[in-house]
Amino acid sequence: MSVTAALGFRAAGVTAGIKDSGAPDLALVVNRGPSRAAAGVFTSNRVQAAPVRWSRAALADGRLTAVVLNSGGANACTGPGGADDARLMAEHTARAVDGTSDEVAVCSTGLIGVRLPMNRVTDGIAAAADALSSDGGEDAAVAIRTTDSVHKMAVATGDGWTVGGMAKGAGMLAPGLATMLVVLTTDADAGAAVLDAALRDAVRTTFDRVDSDGCMSTNDTVLLLASGASGVTPAAADLAAAVLAVCEDLARQLIGDAEGASKEIEVAVVGAASEADAVEVGRSVARSNLLKCALHGEDPNWGRVLSAVGTTSAVFDPDRLDVAINGVQVCRDGAEGEPRDRADLSGRRITLTVDLRSGDSSAVIRTNDLTAAYVHENSAYSS
Amino acid sequence: MSVTAALGFRAAGVTAGIKDSGAPDLALVVNRGPSRAAAGVFTSNRVQAAPVRWSRAALADGRLTAVVLNSGGANACTGPGGADDARLMAEHTARAVDGTSDEVAVCSTGLIGVRLPMNRVTDGIAAAADALSSDGGEDAAVAIRTTDSVHKMAVATGDGWTVGGMAKGAGMLAPGLATMLVVLTTDADAGAAVLDAALRDAVRTTFDRVDSDGCMSTNDTVLLLASGASGVTPAAADLAAAVLAVCEDLARQLIGDAEGASKEIEVAVVGAASEADAVEVGRSVARSNLLKCALHGEDPNWGRVLSAVGTTSAVFDPDRLDVAINGVQVCRDGAEGEPRDRADLSGRRITLTVDLRSGDSSAVIRTNDLTAAYVHENSAYSS
Numbered sequence: 001m002s003v004t005a006a007l008g009f010r011a012a013g014v015t016a017g018i019k020d021s022g023a024p025d026l027a028l029v030v031n032r033g034p035s036r037a038a039a040g041v042f043t044s045n046r047v048q049a050a051p052v053r054w055s056r057a058a059l060a061d062g063r064l065t066a067v068v069l070n071s072g073g074a075n076a077c078t079g080p081g082g083a084d085d086a087r088l089m090a091e092h093t094a095r096a097v098d099g100t101s102d103e104v105a106v107c108s109t110g111l112i113g114v115r116l117p118m119n120r121v122t123d124g125i126a127a128a129a130d131a132l133s134s135d136g137g138e139d140a141a142v143a144i145r146t147t148d149s150v151h152k153m154a155v156a157t158g159d160g161w162t163v164g165g166m167a168k169g170a171g172m173l174a175p176g177l178a179t180m181l182v183v184l185t186t187d188a189d190a191g192a193a194v195l196d197a198a199l200r201d202a203v204r205t206t207f208d209r210v211d212s213d214g215c216m217s218t219n220d221t222v223l224l225l226a227s228g229a230s231g232v233t234p235a236a237a238d239l240a241a242a243v244l245a246v247c248e249d250l251a252r253q254l255i256g257d258a259e260g261a262s263k264e265i266e267v268a269v270v271g272a273a274s275e276a277d278a279v280e281v282g283r284s285v286a287r288s289n290l291l292k293c294a295l296h297g298e299d300p301n302w303g304r305v306l307s308a309v310g311t312t313s314a315v316f317d318p319d320r321l322d323v324a325i326n327g328v329q330v331c332r333d334g335a336e337g338e339p340r341d342r343a344d345l346s347g348r349r350i351t352l353t354v355d356l357r358s359g360d361s362s363a364v365i366r367t368n369d370l371t372a373a374y375v376h377e378n379s380a381y382s383s
Numbered sequence: 384m385s386v387t388a389a390l391g392f393r394a395a396g397v398t399a400g401i402k403d404s405g406a407p408d409l410a411l412v413v414n415r416g417p418s419r420a421a422a423g424v425f426t427s428n429r430v431q432a433a434p435v436r437w438s439r440a441a442l443a444d445g446r447l448t449a450v451v452l453n454s455g456g457a458n459a460c461t462g463p464g465g466a467d468d469a470r471l472m473a474e475h476t477a478r479a480v481d482g483t484s485d486e487v488a489v490c491s492t493g494l495i496g497v498r499l500p501m502n503r504v505t506d507g508i509a510a511a512a513d514a515l516s517s518d519g520g521e522d523a524a525v526a527i528r529t530t531d532s533v534h535k536m537a538v539a540t541g542d543g544w545t546v547g548g549m550a551k552g553a554g555m556l557a558p559g560l561a562t563m564l565v566v567l568t569t570d571a572d573a574g575a576a577v578l579d580a581a582l583r584d585a586v587r588t589t590f591d592r593v594d595s596d597g598c599m600s601t602n603d604t605v606l607l608l609a610s611g612a613s614g615v616t617p618a619a620a621d622l623a624a625a626v627l628a629v630c631e632d633l634a635r636q637l638i639g640d641a642e643g644a645s646k647e648i649e650v651a652v653v654g655a656a657s658e659a660d661a662v663e664v665g666r667s668v669a670r671s672n673l674l675k676c677a678l679h680g681e682d683p684n685w686g687r688v689l690s691a692v693g694t695t696s697a698v699f700d701p702d703r704l705d706v707a708i709n710g711v712q713v714c715r716d717g718a719e720g721e722p723r724d725r726a727d728l729s730g731r732r733i734t735l736t737v738d739l740r741s742g743d744s745s746a747v748i749r750t751n752d753l754t755a756a757y758v759h760e761n762s763a764y765s766s
Contacts, residue, residue, distance in 0.1 A: 047693030047701045047717070077689050079702070079718030112686020113719050218690050289672070289753075290761050297762025303495020306460050307601050310430030318430045319462070334430070335462030336496050370672075372755035378673050379680025 002137025002153040003029045005164030007187035008227025011136035013143030016124020018072030018110075018117060024143035025072040026124035029183050030097050030132055031065055035228030038064035039196035040105065041203045043220035049076030050086040051106035052219060058090070058105050062192025064225050065099035067183055068092075068106055068125060071146050071168070073116045075108040076218040085116050092122045096129030107181045107221045109146050109168060141166035144181055147377060149257055154249035156242040161188040161230040163242040167250040180207065180254060182222040184246055188239055189228035198240040199224045206247040209279070209365045210255055211286040222247075255366045260373030263295055266351045266366055273359035277314035281354060282365030284308045292370035295350055300343035302330045305352060315358045322355040385520025385536035386412045388547030390570035391610025394519035396526030399507020401455030401493075401500060407526035408455040409507035412566050413480050413515055414448055418611030421447035422579035423488065424586045426603035432459030433469040434489035435602060441473070441488050445575025447608050448482035450566055451475075451508060454529050454551070456493040456500075459601040468499050475505045479512030490564045490604050492529050492551060524549035527564055530760060532640055537632035539625040544571040544613040546625040550633040563590065563637060565605040567629055571622055572611035581623040582607045589630040592662065592748045593638055594669040605630075638749045643756030646678055648733045649749055654705075656742035660697035664737060665748030667691045675753035678733055683726035685714045688735060698741045705738040 004011050009031055016026040031038075040059045042052050058064065068089050075082050090104040108116070131139075141151040148168050155164040169180030184199070203222055224243065234242075255264055267285045272278035285291065288308040294301035302323045309321060323331035325343040330336070387394050392414055399409040414421075423442045425435050441447065451472050458465050473487040491499070514522075524534040531551050538547040552563030567582070586605055607626065617625075638647055650668045655661035668674065671691040677684035685706045692704060706714035708726040713719070 045690060045693035046695075046699075047689045047704070074686070077686055077714065077718050079716060082718070112684075112690065113714065113723075115719075218686075218693060289757075293758050293761035296758065299762065301495075303457070303460055303601075306430045307428060307495065310428035310601060312429075316429075321430070331460065331496065333462060335460050335465070336498075340496075370758055372758045374672075375676050375679065375753055375755045375758060378676035379682065 001155050002141045002164055002166045003183050003185045004134055004137035005155040006162040006185045006227060008032050008229030009185045010132040010134055011140040012128040012131035012133065013136065013139035014124055014128045014131055016070070017120040018070055025070055026121065026128055027069040027140035027143040028093065028128040028132060029067040029140060029185065031225045031227050033227055035189055035226055036063045036065055036103065037190060037192045037195055037226045038062060039192055039199045039224045041199055041222045043217055045218050047077065047218050049074055049108060049219040050078060050082040051075055051108045052221060053083065054086040054090060055105040055107065055221060058102055063103050064105050064223065065103040066093050066097050067223055068104060069144050069181060070116070070121060071109050071144050073108060073110040073114055074112045074219050075116050076112040078113065078115050081115060085118055088118060089121060089125065092125045096125055105223055109144065109181055109219055112218060137164065137166065144168040147259055152250055152253040154246045156245040158188065158234050158238055158242050160232040161186060161234055163246050165246045165250055167254060169254045180220055182207070182250060184224040184243065186226045187228065187230035188226055189231065189233040190226050190239055194236050194239065195224050195226055198243045201240055202244040202247040206244065206251040209363065210251050211283055211365055211367050251366065255368055258368040259377045260371040261368035262371055263369040264349050265295060265368055266364055268351060268353045268362065268364050269356065270353060270362040271355040271357045271359060272361040273315035275361045275363055277356065278361050278363035280312045281309055281314050281356065282363050284312045285352065285354060286365045286367035289370055295345065296369035296371050298345035300325045300330055300340045300345060302340065305354060306331065306334065309354060314356060316356040320357045322357065324353040326351055384538050385524045385547055385549045386566050386568045387517055387520035388538040389545040389568045389610060391415050391612030392568045393515040393517055394523040395511040395514035395516065396519065396522035397507055397511045397514055400503040401453055408453055409504065409511055410452045410523035410526040411476065411511040411515060412450045412523060412568065414608045414610050416610055418572055418609050419446045419448055419486065420573060420575045420578055420609045421445060422575055422582045422607045424582055424605045426600055428601050430460065430601050432457055432491060432602040433461060433465040434458055434491045435604060436466065437469040437473060438488040438490065438604060441485055446486050447488050447606065448486040449476050449480050450488045450490060450606055452490040452527050452564060453504060454492050454527050456491060456497055457495045457602050458491040458499050459495040461496065461498050464498060468501055471501060472504060472508065475508045479508055488606055492527065492564055492602055495601060520547065520549065527551040530642055535633055535636040537629045539628040541571065541617050541621055541625050543615040544617055545569065546629050548629045548633055550637060552637045563603060565590070565633060567607040567626065569609050570611065570613035571609055572614065572616040573609050573622055577619050577622065578607050578609055581619070581626045584623055585627040585630040589627070589634040592746065593634050594666055594748055594750050634749065638751055641751040642760045643754040644751035645754055646733050646752040647731055648678060648735065648751055649747055651734060651736045651745065651747050652739065653736060653745040654738040654740045654742060655744040656698035658744045658746055660739065661744050661746035663695045664692055664697045664739065665746050667695050668735065668737065669748045669750035672753055678728065679752035679754050681728035683708045683713055683723040683728060685723065688737060689714065689717065692737060697739060699739040703740045705740065707736040709734055
């Protein structure tokens with residue numbers, strides 16, 4: 001499982017003391033090759049954390065030897081000092097793994113606007129380097145948790161090769177990307193361009209369509225590293241499918257563990273004139289606080305779906321909108337359909353289907369309900 | 384106060400039995416003239432309630448004799464039957480006040496997707512017509528409440544003339560418009576074009592900049608009726624200023640009574656390259672669930688401000704953003720400024736100032752915090 005499921009990778013997760021809680025907070029993932037090809041996708045937030053700026057530059061040549069990740073502090077909005085800290089993290093990692101700092105990606109997560117305790121971080125990097133092992137993937141997944149209640153890992157296998165990964169994320173989950181740190185590894189032999197295409201394609205329909213709370217992070221990063229250690233060069237389509245499978249699995253785990261959530265909601269928009277329309281409508285529905293409260297209360301309040309659809313620029317006729325909730329068509333032609341009480345929302349999973357009846361395109365956006373627990377978790381000081 | 388503060392208007396609020404609770408739920412406002420000039424602004428939601436469609440058409444000639452309003456049901460997403468119901472409400476009102484139905488505006492608020500109990504509604508209209516009086520404004524304001532904890536009224540006086548108004552709204556408050564029903568009246572003598580300009584201008588910087596929960600209603604309506612009964616024709620600018628004052632007062636009352644809110648938050652965006660930039664940034668900040676939870680917990684978490692600013696297309700340099708919270712400059716040049724603990728958030732009112740340092744434009748968006756009480760109120764069945 002996780003980032004050491006594929007051959008050629010070693011990983012570790014340690015307690016560096018960045019978090020006051022004493023929980024593990026620093027992880028390393030190292031690619032022992034023979035290949036060092038890599039790809040990455042980063043937050044589209046214009047306020048980008050120092051590690052995002054660093055990693056983006058490090059990836060410019062499509063090569064990564066290692067990734068250093070910490071929880072307990074986002075190193076975002078930390079000015080020139082924060083940029084120095086990200087660079088130092090890369091340099092210390094490079095020294096510990098016999099690489100060069102421009103092939104080290106840096107990922108940080110936690111509170112925005114506070115500098116990292118760099119003595120602890122650099123000691124932690126040294127400790128993690130000593131602890132690196134070929135079954136350290138789970139420790140690494142544990143060490144990147146913030147408010148995550150569980151660590152998140154996934155794996156997919158091809159014919160003689162493997163794609164594995166880990167993710168963290170439980171809040172500030174919204175498109176472009178869906179707030180998180182994700183590291184994927186594969187022992188397939190593939191060039192940076194193939195990896196990049198596979199990763200972008202997978203992210204577009206998975207992490208980018210997760211919208212937990214409408215809040216876009218400053219630190220989102222998804223990385224894919226290939227060691228080539230399997231000696232197999234899969235067809236690009238096969239590799240892409242495996243990367244997609246791992247991303248889908250991790251995206252589901254992210255929504256399943258979203259802060260305070262009691263319902264996992266799939267908004268399926270069908271009959272759209274274009275995929276862009278379907279995504280716009282799905283996001284609008286997924287961001288309706290009122291709807292998310294209603295679903296928390298197991299109220300099939302489809303009027304709140306239509307009011308969200310109405311705020312979009314998608315092609316539709318308000319008098320021809322259909323909505324089904326868990327298969328019960330509660331709204332037909334923009335008005336009441338089956339009695340809403342027939343929709344059973346007592347389970348954890350809820351599917352909303354919005355039919356725009358304007359074309360053949362569709363998209364699925366995943367979100368969760370809005371709960372008092374979310375409010376509680378996010379109103380505590382310095383969360 | 385309210386819609387009968389101006390001469391020439393009569394109003395009433397009665398219990399028609401639309402609400403199960405037995406609370407007042409039907410209101411009439413009647414303009415006795417001599418003038419019947421009127422203007423209106425409606426929701427920009429593309430899914431529009433039947434009464435919105437009706438009232439928009441009724442206002443096409445710039446004249447209104449009466450407004451009939453009900454709480455207890457939105458008559459939205461109710462199909463052709465709902466359109467019939469809105470027309471019937473206008474016809475019954477016209478008969479009761481010796482007018483014509485095409486000069487009657489209809490406003491409904493409550494649950495979306497359910498037909499109104501029309502027998503009760505028409506009986507209520509007759510009862511309200513019997514109860515009309517020149518001091519019935521407060522009763523009318525009470526009868527349009529849904530989840531409002533208080534009724535909302537305001538008045539401004541000119542030299543021999545008056546503008547008064549009432550509003551309802553506590554949830555589904557978001558721009559374009561800010562979810563609500565508002566009826567303003569004046570005894571000034573002014574034509575429909577002057578009223579329209581004054582109303583649009585006032586709405587643009589008041590109701591349109593209230594964003595309680597990011598959810599846009601299907602029923603938002605703001606009406607302004609002029610009786611001319613004062614015999615005074617004020618300068619257009621004076622009338623506009625009075626209309627603005629009443630709208631500002633009511634907008635503040637709306638945010639002050641937002642569902643579950645414990646904090647009233649003013650997001651002041653300054654130094655913007657354009658007013659549109661300032662509004663975009665203000666809305667983005669006002670819609671951050673994470674920030675609104677933090678402010679609920681009295682946590683001056685300015686990182687959540689910057690992450691919201693970063694999602695906009697406004698002109699700014701991430702390394703030159705300044706944020707002050709209640710006057711304490713917690714973020715300078717995109718990084719930590721004064722210690723965040725110095726910002727005292729214990730009071731009900733919080734001012735966030737975001738300086739984009741990119742120009743001279745500004746805008747203020749008003750919102751509130753996100754609380755467990757909001758979740759509770761909106762997760763109950765059929766709220």
